[in-house]
Amino acid sequence: xxxxxxxxxxxxxxxxxxxxxxxxxxxxxxxxxxxxxxxxxxxxxxxxxxxxxxxxxxxxxxxxxxxxxxxxxxxxxxxxxxxxxxxxxxxxxxxxxxxxxxxxxxxxxxxxxxxxxxxxxxxxxxxxxxxxxxxxxxxxxxxxxxxxxxxxxxxxxxxxxxxxxxxxxxxxxxxxxxxxxxxxxxxxxxxxxxxxxxxxxxxxxxxxxxxxxxxxxxxxxxxxxxxxxxxxxxxxxxxxxxxxxxxxxxxxxxxxxxxxxxxxxxxxxxxxxxxxxxxxxx
Numbered sequence: 001x002x003x004x005x006x007x008x009x010x011x012x013x014x015x016x017x018x019x020x021x022x023x024x025x026x027x028x029x030x031x032x033x034x035x036x037x038x039x040x041x042x043x044x045x046x047x048x049x050x051x052x053x054x055x056x057x058x059x060x061x062x063x064x065x066x067x068x069x070x071x072x073x074x075x076x077x078x079x080x081x082x083x084x085x086x087x088x089x090x091x092x093x094x095x096x097x098x099x100x101x102x103x104x105x106x107x108x109x110x111x112x113x114x115x116x117x118x119x120x121x122x123x124x125x126x127x128x129x130x131x132x133x134x135x136x137x138x139x140x141x142x143x144x145x146x147x148x149x150x151x152x153x154x155x156x157x158x159x160x161x162x163x164x165x166x167x168x169x170x171x172x173x174x175x176x177x178x179x180x181x182x183x184x185x186x187x188x189x190x191x192x193x194x195x196x197x198x199x200x201x202x203x204x205x206x207x208x209x210x211x212x213x214x215x216x217x218x219x220x221x222x223x224x225x226x227x228x229x230x231x232x233x234x235x236x237x238x239x240x241x242x243x244x245x246x247x248x249x250x251x252x253x254x255x256x257x258x259x260x261x262x263x264x265x266x267x268x269x270x271x272x273x274x275x276x277x278x279x280x281x282x
Contacts, residue, residue: 002026003026003027003028005028005072005084006070007124009130009236010095010120010122011071012128013046013130014137015056016054016056016130018154019054019055020054020157021157026062027042027058031060033128037056038058041055042054043129044132045132046131048134060083061087062087062089064088066089066090067091068084068092069092069093069094070094071095073246074097074100074101074248075248075251081104081107084108085109088109089109090110090111091113091150093114093115093151094113095116096251097174097251098171099171099213099251099255100251102168112145112148114167118137118140119140120132120134121133121233137159138160139154140165140170140174141161142165151163168214172213173215175210176221177226178252179252179253180199180222181229181233181235182235182237182252183270183273186235186241186277187274187277191232191234192226196231202269203223205260205269244281249274257270
């Protein structure tokens with residue numbers, strides 16, 4: 001059994017696509033969300049997959065021995081860790097943003113566990129209802145996960161799964177692009193295009209931190225990636241800050257600063273962006 005923990009923008013899309021392919025999957029969610037999904041199913045409008053309406057069973061804890069995709073935000077891990085550990089999962093693949101959550105994932109007791117990354121643009125508009133804006137969904141996992149149940153199941157469902165590198169390389173390969181986009185949009189309250197106007201110092205700092213963490217990165221690598229994104233795009237961090245929701249500021253901001261401090265890298269632009277975000281939240 002494949003269990004998707006967290007039916008947000010990422011988990012909802014994955015569960016809907018996997019079930020639409022005829023593969024058994026369950027959702028793990030809060031009691032209220034699980035009740036809604038059991039009543040209305042999953043409803044996905046996707047630029048990549050079209051309209052999908054499927055019934056997927058929803059539970060408040062994973063089926064014992066299942067293979068678990070963790071699709072929550074990293075700040076939710078302390079709340080769900082016991083549920084996961086007690087289910088004795090056969091395998092765990094986390095798709096949380098950031099890097100510092102990796103140790104927690106490996107402490108959950110599964111004999112096979114890894115932290116991967118997903119690249120897509122999607123959102124949950126209400127429990128069980130999802131908008132998938134991008135025409136791509138790519139999941140990256142480390143070379144050590146080649147042949148595991150979860151990557152093979154996702155690939156069988158028609159999702160793009162790329163296997164290679166180390167776990168740290170997989171996480172940093174996403175974070176070095178995601179963090180600047182998230183911090184710039186969330187700190188300014190603007191979409192990506194206008195937010196990029198004053199982006200040079202922050203992007204240079206992120207490139208230095210990624211390089212010091214083992215993934216050689218030049219500022220142009222980040223610019224080239226961000227320039228391919230629709231300038232009207234926002235980030236989930238930006239939307240959460242605007243809405244006053246819990247945010248990933250620790251995983252996408254504070255953790256970068258802590259990593260930079262250990263490497264002896266000054267980060268005034270990062271600090272300023274974090275302060276602006278916290279001021280908006282306040």
